[in-house]
Amino acid sequence: MYRPRQDIRERDVGLFKKQNDEERTDLPTTIFQNPTLRILEGFKEDGGSTDAIVRLTRHLREVLGLKRGDTVTLRSGDRYIKAKVEVSSASDGTRTVARLNPRARELLKAEIGEEIEVIPPETCILLIDTSGSMADFISGIVKLDATKNAVIEFIRSKFLMGEGDRTGIISFGEFATVVERPTVEYEHLENRVHTLTANGSTSMYEGLSLAMDVLPQGGVQRIVLLTDGVPTTTGKLSIISLAKRAASKRIVIDTVGVGSPFDFMGYDEHLLRRIAAITGGTFKRVLDIQELTGQFVELARKKNFTYLLPERQQD
Numbered sequence: 001m002y003r004p005r006q007d008i009r010e011r012d013v014g015l016f017k018k019q020n021d022e023e024r025t026d027l028p029t030t031i032f033q034n035p036t037l038r039i040l041e042g043f044k045e046d047g048g049s050t051d052a053i054v055r056l057t058r059h060l061r062e063v064l065g066l067k068r069g070d071t072v073t074l075r076s077g078d079r080y081i082k083a084k085v086e087v088s089s090a091s092d093g094t095r096t097v098a099r100l101n102p103r104a105r106e107l108l109k110a111e112i113g114e115e116i117e118v119i120p121p122e123t124c125i126l127l128i129d130t131s132g133s134m135a136d137f138i139s140g141i142v143k144l145d146a147t148k149n150a151v152i153e154f155i156r157s158k159f160l161m162g163e164g165d166r167t168g169i170i171s172f173g174e175f176a177t178v179v180e181r182p183t184v185e186y187e188h189l190e191n192r193v194h195t196l197t198a199n200g201s202t203s204m205y206e207g208l209s210l211a212m213d214v215l216p217q218g219g220v221q222r223i224v225l226l227t228d229g230v231p232t233t234t235g236k237l238s239i240i241s242l243a244k245r246a247a248s249k250r251i252v253i254d255t256v257g258v259g260s261p262f263d264f265m266g267y268d269e270h271l272l273r274r275i276a277a278i279t280g281g282t283f284k285r286v287l288d289i290q291e292l293t294g295q296f297v298e299l300a301r302k303k304n305f306t307y308l309l310p311e312r313q314q315d
Contacts, residue, residue: 036115037098046101052083054118055099057092064120065219071164073119076108121164122220123182125211126151128196129227130173135198138259138289143228144198146289150296151193157300159186168214169193172207174200181214204231208242212251221251224299225275228258230268239271243278254281254299258292261285
């Protein structure tokens, strides 16, 4: 099992914080919070299980990208537990309900008829700018070196969370390249971070397009885009069109701008904010490179608790 280095301690992570709504304008679809599900009684055969079991309708399993046997996190108030996903009753149809066995209800301290939240694993692509300018110094530190440290802490945070989230890495410089496809092999993923090198132009469009292709269909999907410059292979409108396509696929994109957007060679803050707003993501401006690691840890923990989900069926 992968264990982070000894000086990395498990932190008191503030998981699943709700997003600030102020950036969500011009969205192509309706955003809902992760659905709250009304608790129904589980099956009789579940009663003797010492493991927590949650039974979800086929509709919800498809929306959340889950299959029978997967593990999810259940939340009731301030209490979180892990539960195994099983098939619900066909009569539940598309209702937003969850059938819990007695063990799950006991651990959650929740009663039949109350509501819980189901938090599925996510698949996240770290889309990293490796253009030539990332080899420049900022505050005495090479930007790409600081970025590697931040990405490593993102990976370690995912490991410590233990939510089964898959993470992948794509770089975009002269070309867009898959460094590693989404995986839970955190140690291997961390080793791959060290292969990142800075060169060439800023093929942001190609990188974003590749990231969308690599993400699996369905389920909770996210891209974290980091850049220090403007795209050099296409114009803004092409990238905005890509962001709208991502939103139609329910892919959330968080954006991170490194350095000052006001420098002649700086990034386009308006574009990064627009990408995030279109997809329901967040934008972060990192002027002090030493703050980059903390921002990435926050992004890892947050898990982007708001998803682009289809409109909920009424019970």
